[in-house]
Amino acid sequence: MACGILPFGLCVKWRTGCGKNWLLLVFFLYLNQMVGGHIRYAIPEEMKKGSLIGNVAQDLGLDLKRLRSGRARIVTGENIQYTELKTDKGTLVVNERIDREQLCGDVTPCSFSFEVILENPMELHQITVEITDINDHSPTFKRDRINFEISEIANVGARFSLTSAEDPDVGVNGLREYFLSDNDNFVLKQNSNADGKKYAEMVLQKPLDRETNPKLSLKLIAVDGGSPQRSGTVNIDIVVLDANDNAPVFNQSVYKSTVMENSPKDTYVTTVNASDADYGSNSIVTYYFSDLNSGLRDMFTVDGRTGAIFIKGAVDYEKDKKFELRLDAKDQGGLTDSCKVIIEVSDVNDNTPAVSVMSFTSPVSEDSPPGTTIGIINVKDLDSGDNGQVTCRIEENAPFKIKSNLRNYYTLVTDTVLDRESVSEYNITVVATDAGMPPLSSKRTFHLKVSDVNDNAPVFPQGVYNAFITENNSPGVSVITLRARDPDENQNARISYILEDTNIGGSPVSGFFSVNAESGVVHAVRSFDYEQLKQLVFVVKAQDGGSPPLSSNVTVKMVIQDQNDNPPQVLYPVQTGGSVVAEMVPRAADVGYLVTKVVAVDVDSGQNAWLSYKLQKATDRALFEVGLQNGEIRTIRQVNDKDAVKQRLTVIVEDNGQPSRSAAVIVNVAVADSFPEVLSEFTDFTHDKEYNDNLTFYLVLALAVVSFLFITCVVVIISVKIYRWRQSRTLFHSNLPVIPYYPPRYSDTLGTGTLQHVYNYEVCRTTDSRKSDCKFGRAGSQNVLIMDPSSTGTMQRIQSEKSILDEPDSPLEVSLLKEFILCASLYFSVFKYIVR
Numbered sequence: 111m112a113c114g115i116l117p118f119g120l121c122v123k124w125r126t127g128c129g130k131n132w133l134l135l136v137f138f139l140y141l142n143q144m145v146g147g148h149i150r151y152a153i154p155e156e157m158k159k160g161s162l163i164g165n166v167a168q169d170l171g172l173d174l175k176r177l178r179s180g181r182a183r184i185v186t187g188e189n190i191q192y193t194e195l196k197t198d199k200g201t202l203v204v205n206e207r208i209d210r211e212q213l214c215g216d217v218t219p220c221s222f223s224f225e226v227i228l229e230n231p232m233e234l235h236q237i238t239v240e241i242t243d244i245n246d247h248s249p250t251f252k253r254d255r256i257n258f259e260i261s262e263i264a265n266v267g268a269r270f271s272l273t274s275a276e277d278p279d280v281g282v283n284g285l286r287e288y289f290l291s292d293n294d295n296f297v298l299k300q301n302s303n304a305d306g307k308k309y310a311e312m313v314l315q316k317p318l319d320r321e322t323n324p325k326l327s328l329k330l331i332a333v334d335g336g337s338p339q340r341s342g343t344v345n346i347d348i349v350v351l352d353a354n355d356n357a358p359v360f361n362q363s364v365y366k367s368t369v370m371e372n373s374p375k376d377t378y379v380t381t382v383n384a385s386d387a388d389y390g391s392n393s394i395v396t397y398y399f400s401d402l403n404s405g406l407r408d409m410f411t412v413d414g415r416t417g418a419i420f421i422k423g424a425v426d427y428e429k430d431k432k433f434e435l436r437l438d439a440k441d442q443g444g445l446t447d448s449c450k451v452i453i454e455v456s457d458v459n460d461n462t463p464a465v466s467v468m469s470f471t472s473p474v475s476e477d478s479p480p481g482t483t484i485g486i487i488n489v490k491d492l493d494s495g496d497n498g499q500v501t502c503r504i505e506e507n508a509p510f511k512i513k514s515n516l517r518n519y520y521t522l523v524t525d526t527v528l529d530r531e532s533v534s535e536y537n538i539t540v541v542a543t544d545a546g547m548p549p550l551s552s553k554r555t556f557h558l559k560v561s562d563v564n565d566n567a568p569v570f571p572q573g574v575y576n577a578f579i580t581e582n583n584s585p586g587v588s589v590i591t592l593r594a595r596d597p598d599e600n601q602n603a604r605i606s607y608i609l610e611d612t613n614i615g616g617s618p619v620s621g622f623f624s625v626n627a628e629s630g631v632v633h634a635v636r637s638f639d640y641e642q643l644k645q646l647v648f649v650v651k652a653q654d655g656g657s658p659p660l661s662s663n664v665t666v667k668m669v670i671q672d673q674n675d676n677p678p679q680v681l682y683p684v685q686t687g688g689s690v691v692a693e694m695v696p697r698a699a700d701v702g703y704l705v706t707k708v709v710a711v712d713v714d715s716g717q718n719a720w721l722s723y724k725l726q727k728a729t730d731r732a733l734f735e736v737g738l739q740n741g742e743i744r745t746i747r748q749v750n751d752k753d754a755v756k757q758r759l760t761v762i763v764e765d766n767g768q769p770s771r772s773a774a775v776i777v778n779v780a781v782a783d784s785f786p787e788v789l790s791e792f793t794d795f796t797h798d799k800e801y802n803d804n805l806t807f808y809l810v811l812a813l814a815v816v817s818f819l820f821i822t823c824v825v826v827i828i829s830v831k832i833y834r835w836r837q838s839r840t841l842f843h844s845n846l847p848v849i850p851y852y853p854p855r856y857s858d859t860l861g862t863g864t865l866q867h868v869y870n871y872e873v874c875r876t877t878d879s880r881k882s883d884c885k886f887g888r889a890g891s892q893n894v895l896i897m898d899p900s901s902t903g904t905m906q907r908i909q910s911e912k913s914i915l916d917e918p919d920s921p922l923e924v925s926l927l928k929e930f931i932l933c934a935s936l937y938f939s940v941f942k943y944i945v946r
Contacts (some may be wrong), residue, residue, distance in 0.1 A: 152242055185226075236516075247283075271436065285334055290328060293328055309401065327346070351444045354443020361385065462550040465542050466487065573665070575592065645670065674714055692779060721766075727760040757780070759778075
């Protein structure tokens, strides 16, 4: 095979072989303007499968890597793919046996075209392969023999049409000429149609003589111009008739008519007419087709009596644009005449445009720039003229447009930036419409999916979340659920929740809260105390799973709610287990006299810290009342002489929580005008039952211990006991009540906080022998209540140890106490003696 470069960039290839080593040289002359990049090859028909046609890569100037990377492939609209592209070698080879006669029929030159498409970037190259003819067919006749009945008086020069031979080959291999076997009466005259087809007629050159030769047998030989030459033969049988010396004559030699394609069966075309000067049966003319070639008898029919021609088959402009018929008129004597009928077919718009997909890409990334090619389509319309002019458009309002780069090829590209979150897929309908009347159109729908890119960060519906948690919560309890939304999909929309690393009060936030990475549920890691921490602020980040990941933050304000978990605390009067403290009320006190004020606080907040004061028990409930809100104890009537000196009040301080908590305080009040009167009465001041019970228990226990030691040291203890018993009778035992009084510098201006006054107390003591025989001389103990003005509602109390000789109420307790004092004195004396 060799290749020559002709003008206009045409590459012509010729091949040797095919058959008995024939040398076939093919030259092509192209007068049409050629398009750059268009390659034309020429090969003979009937080549074996796999035979080389040409080197496409070399002729197109492409390397083999480009063919492979561009996924080069052949695109053809035919059902049979005659060629195959070898991308590894860059060659074009025969894929199927090519029969030129089957492919093109009588059309010359015979060729077929296809496109080679390469991707990345998209390239389109058109290749035309011309199939040259070889002499592989012999001329053939449709009939085995031709019969004529010719009158003996036929005029010299009479013509008799002969059936044409058919040779599918073309060019020099096609039908070249006819030969008639040797005879004395007829010679052969050869003619050609306008399309170049040859046909033959017998011409009478010597009158016939029926009496001499009633029948003649001749042979008509058709030969082609191939090498070696091929031929076909048909027998001609001539019967000589008697005495019909006038032949039919057509009134015109050529008839022309026009029919519309797709005309229905039996549509009238035209009428031919021939006349015969003879008379009687010899003047009766019969019409018939003289040439049965090309199947025209299946397309048209002629009325043998009238000469009217009608459509018999389907007329398709796209297959045949013109028909050329030859008709004979024959009289009863066998004389004939012939004429030509030319029928032109008018095109109608009966073919819709055909849309073929060359390439289509789906899905396409949403970040693809405008102008990105997503598909290539080919549109063809078999009609001609305006009926074959096609325009394409995209139906509906879609962000795409269609462009035409080559004839009948259109590129589908993006027109704007795509957004998968707005529209995730498109149904793109391409409408191809021709210019016929009425116009015909066809549609092709492409389903395009848009692939996601991570272009959206997670978004919280709120910028700040407020959450509440009650103090004393259980660790691990869920507090709030955070939800962020990401309009992306799949991994790009998978959200993880992360607690930002910050500090709260110097401690990492992870010590207070945790967040579930998948669900966004915030859990409390520890139990909270409202009195220590009232509000926490931290940040949670929502991060998607894209690459790179996108994120957004949200602030969470966690408010700790108070619980009523602290009871009220009484600041005044101070409750101790030591000496008895009493408030003194003069007997001349009027109604509303302020005895004292119970001061309490509650470290809770809100209504949990709202305190109310109630008088639970009192010696005389008709004498005192307690302010519900301020805790002030006041007289509600005039004090008189009948009122007892010793008054005991129990005040309940209760908060407003649910459930409420309370504290009790005992206030001792002395109703007297003088201090000695108070002293004489308060030696018998009793303690509450609970205190008495505890004292009894501890005294019995102490007595048992001392008695055990006494038995073990009986000898020593007896002597010491006698000594101590004598000495103890000289001592006096006394109780030390505390008598409050207001100093001269008493002022309300120094108090702060919940206690609005400053109180000073002095402790005085005396001796009294009414309750015991055993007297001890000891230094006086002192009780002092101090109010510190620099602190809010805070008191400091310094109280001396309670005297062990404070009197109990029952005789048993008095007896036990005396025995305990005696034994303890003896024990300590013995211990001191031994130590010495």
